[in-house]
Amino acid sequence: MNRREWLKSMSALAVGAIAGPSLLAVFDAHAASQAPAAKPQFFNPAQYSLVGTVSDIVIPRTDTPGAVDAGVPLFIDQMFSAVYAKVDQTRYLNAMAAFDKAGGKPFMQLNDAQRKALVDKLHKEALAVPKGGKPAPAADFVMMSKKLAMLGFFLSQPGCTQVLQYAAVPAQWKADIPLSEAGNGKAWAVEAELKI
Amino acid sequence: MEKNTFDAIVVGTGVSGGWAAKELTEKGLKTLVLDRGPMVKHLDYPTAMKNPWELPYGDEPTQADIARWPKHTRPSFYGITQSTKHWFVDDIDNPYEETKPFDWFRGYHVGGRSLMWGRQSYRFSEMDFEANGKEGVGVDWPIRYNDLAKWYDYVEHFIGVSGNNDHLAQLPDGDFLPPMDLNCVEKDFQGKLDDKFKRKLIIGRTANLSAPLKHDQSPQRGTCQYRNLCMRGCPFGGYFSSNSSTLPSAERTGNMTMVTNAIVYELIYDNNKGKATGVRVLDAETGHQTEYFARVIFMNASTFGTTHILLNSTSTRFPNGFGNDSGELGHNIMDHLFGTGARAMVDGHEDRYYSGRRPTGFYIPRYRNIGTDKQRYLRGFGFQGGAGRQDWTRLVDENAMGAELKKAAEAPGPWYVSMMGFGEMLPSHKNFVTLDRNHKDKYGMPVLNFDAAHQENEIMMGKAIIDDALEMLTGAGYRDVGSFTMKANVGAGIHEMGTARMGRDPKTSVLNGFNQMHACKNVYITDGSAMASSACQNPSLTYMALTARAADHAVQELKRGNI
Numbered sequence A: 001m002n003r004r005e006w007l008k009s010m011s012a013l014a015v016g017a018i019a020g021p022s023l024l025a026v027f028d029a030h031a032a033s034q035a036p037a038a039k040p041q042f043f044n045p046a047q048y049s050l051v052g053t054v055s056d057i058v059i060p061r062t063d064t065p066g067a068v069d070a071g072v073p074l075f076i077d078q079m080f081s082a083v084y085a086k087v088d089q090t091r092y093l094n095a096m097a098a099f100d101k102a103g104g105k106p107f108m109q110l111n112d113a114q115r116k117a118l119v120d121k122l123h124k125e126a127l128a129v130p131k132g133g134k135p136a137p138a139a140d141f142v143m144m145s146k147k148l149a150m151l152g153f154f155l156s157q158p159g160c161t162q163v164l165q166y167a168a169v170p171a172q173w174k175a176d177i178p179l180s181e182a183g184n185g186k187a188w189a190v191e192a193e194l195k196i
Numbered sequence B: 001m002e003k004n005t006f007d008a009i010v011v012g013t014g015v016s017g018g019w020a021a022k023e024l025t026e027k028g029l030k031t032l033v034l035d036r037g038p039m040v041k042h043l044d045y046p047t048a049m050k051n052p053w054e055l056p057y058g059d060e061p062t063q064a065d066i067a068r069w070p071k072h073t074r075p076s077f078y079g080i081t082q083s084t085k086h087w088f089v090d091d092i093d094n095p096y097e098e099t100k101p102f103d104w105f106r107g108y109h110v111g112g113r114s115l116m117w118g119r120q121s122y123r124f125s126e127m128d129f130e131a132n133g134k135e136g137v138g139v140d141w142p143i144r145y146n147d148l149a150k151w152y153d154y155v156e157h158f159i160g161v162s163g164n165n166d167h168l169a170q171l172p173d174g175d176f177l178p179p180m181d182l183n184c185v186e187k188d189f190q191g192k193l194d195d196k197f198k199r200k201l202i203i204g205r206t207a208n209l210s211a212p213l214k215h216d217q218s219p220q221r222g223t224c225q226y227r228n229l230c231m232r233g234c235p236f237g238g239y240f241s242s243n244s245s246t247l248p249s250a251e252r253t254g255n256m257t258m259v260t261n262a263i264v265y266e267l268i269y270d271n272n273k274g275k276a277t278g279v280r281v282l283d284a285e286t287g288h289q290t291e292y293f294a295r296v297i298f299m300n301a302s303t304f305g306t307t308h309i310l311l312n313s314t315s316t317r318f319p320n321g322f323g324n325d326s327g328e329l330g331h332n333i334m335d336h337l338f339g340t341g342a343r344a345m346v347d348g349h350e351d352r353y354y355s356g357r358r359p360t361g362f363y364i365p366r367y368r369n370i371g372t373d374k375q376r377y378l379r380g381f382g383f384q385g386g387a388g389r390q391d392w393t394r395l396v397d398e399n400a401m402g403a404e405l406k407k408a409a410e411a412p413g414p415w416y417v418s419m420m421g422f423g424e425m426l427p428s429h430k431n432f433v434t435l436d437r438n439h440k441d442k443y444g445m446p447v448l449n450f451d452a453a454h455q456e457n458e459i460m461m462g463k464a465i466i467d468d469a470l471e472m473l474t475g476a477g478y479r480d481v482g483s484f485t486m487k488a489n490v491g492a493g494i495h496e497m498g499t500a501r502m503g504r505d506p507k508t509s510v511l512n513g514f515n516q517m518h519a520c521k522n523v524y525i526t527d528g529s530a531m532a533s534s535a536c537q538n539p540s541l542t543y544m545a546l547t548a549r550a551a552d553h554a555v556q557e558l559k560r561g562n563i
Helices: A003-011 A023-034 A045-058 A072-083 A086-101 A112-128 A137-154 A157-163 B015-026 B063-068 B126-135 B145-159 B184-197 B242-252 B303-312 B392-397 B403-410 B456-475 B540-560
Strands: A174-178 B005-011 B031-034 B256-259 B262-270 B275-283 B289-299 B340-346 B352-355 B362-364 B381-389 B415-423 B432-440 B446-451 B479-485 B520-525
Touching: A045 A072, A045 A086, A045 A112, A045 A137, A072 A086, A072 A137, A072 B063, A086 A137, A112 A137, A137 A157, A137 B392, A137 B403, A157 B403, A174 B184, B005 B015, B005 B275, B015 B031, B015 B242, B015 B289, B015 B540, B031 B242, B031 B289, B126 B145, B145 B540, B184 B362, B184 B381, B184 B415, B184 B456, B242 B256, B262 B289, B262 B303, B275 B520, B289 B303, B289 B540, B303 B432, B303 B446, B340 B381, B340 B456, B381 B456, B392 B403, B415 B456, B456 B479, B520 B540
Parallel strands: B005 B031, B005 B289, B031 B256, B289 B520
Antiparallel strands: A174 B352, B262 B275, B275 B289, B340 B415, B340 B479, B362 B381, B381 B415, B432 B446
């Protein structure tokens, strides 16, 4: 920049003024553009209801809400829409197709007891695969769905506050206490993960 | 012209820049404080109070996030989440070259990485300051522990560090707030390490307020609420950041002028005066160029940020970069060995638990090459870790389904203990960064190109870290002991330092014993680039102490008319 340009630029200068938007404004704009959709985007209606049904077998409503109550199917749809790579999307959908054929007739045409029995059977089949091995696609679908349902549920408000226990602002650190005196004695929803 | 002239300029607002701003303004200097990013005022922490279910995508990065942060989403890093990604610069607009792979994690905003830092606060010891000179490695530090001790006291007192006085020569005690307690398994491990290995396990010293500060200068700061969400920014002011601590103090003096989005791209050198007269600044939003002038300049743009500006500031006097008579500018990159350690399961203790989320872990201070211990490698390492009870994720691979799975998840899982080594990296002229004049960023600045790798000493030490971790966990009688190694390049420790080192001789170093540039006395550099060795302790506290000391020196020198 030569002296002339520099002098010219001086006129526009306001020392101490904050020229651009604050990071907070940038954050708000970004968050709005990234907000997850309120309706399923990834699954078609048939796939979506199958995922919901399997989620509720993994985490059913008991005296506390279940996976569908907690919004797990939409969470899973959002994860596939935005978070998982193409290769994972394909793996899940292919596994779902295999799973849908594994019960003799389409999964949603089975009765409740048959559905549960199929999921249990494939779950056990997947667990029996030695470490490092790969379960067959139908069993793989059950394991992936179990993991996703658990993730969605235990991060949800009912999961955190009704099945586990959650303190937004613990206020105190008690390092070594009897389990019975640690809140209501259930597992904490958020374990203190060390980040260094 | 008048409007653009100050007593002092501080470039950068992170850990060290915030301290420079506070000290210089409190000593009465009209100070211009520049940051290349946008403003973040204390309390402008948009995700701080979000519950787990209020964060989209399970707090995971989306594919769009990974596309924007391809380097910041490398395996050694954990910051690109829905709750903290806004604190990190994207890799598309802020590129760098890697002749050898290098992990460079950055936050360009007011407060810099003081907002997201790990808060572990340890002093360097006498043996750390002596090691280079004794062993003929790099250059001898021009200072010793005693030169810095009272400044460590000073910064610990002001920022608030929770910790225990453990009376260890390799890890000096300090002016601490009460220590946080170890849990039952950590205490068990502590006892076993002491019995079997004569090694110490202490509570991590952390810049979180375990009790109110011992002074009344920071009314905006409250005590730690044990949420362990520090990295999002703390609305309680529970941990030290520039935003919560030093910048409010600087602002209250009335002597600070802050300009944000101000990218300093060059220092101005006046040949006749033999001094730096100011800085040239590019507005990140408008591209508008401005010059600012001052009698003294503090460079606190972070290790590579400062180095970048100096390399880009060439003149007839400094053809190879500002203050670079020694040829050492940009060289001697150090970090800490990072990403390896071990974990184990611990039987028993099922009836014990904890409440709250402690924002620190345990620390096993360095024990290698101390006293009678002699290793094939030089220096040593420490471990940072913690014990806890496994959460519901353990049940994914267990035979539990339905109502039974829900019931099982209600109970805390078995105990585990995990720890990771932080090892000292030696300074080497062969580890360096240069300007790549063929590749420019969107502001027209040539980008940095990294050429650094771990060498023989680091490779030997890296093996020892894993061997020792396995040996200690096995020796403690724990089960399923296993090591882990994450893919981590130099830089992954986010403790980068050394590229404008302090030293006694202007021929081999850039700065003198007061962080003053040998070749241009009114420029001070007090960020990580000043470090002559890395020790194995987390370095931020040392940057703070060096900054406070250098600011004191600068003001005295101004008064004496020496600069």
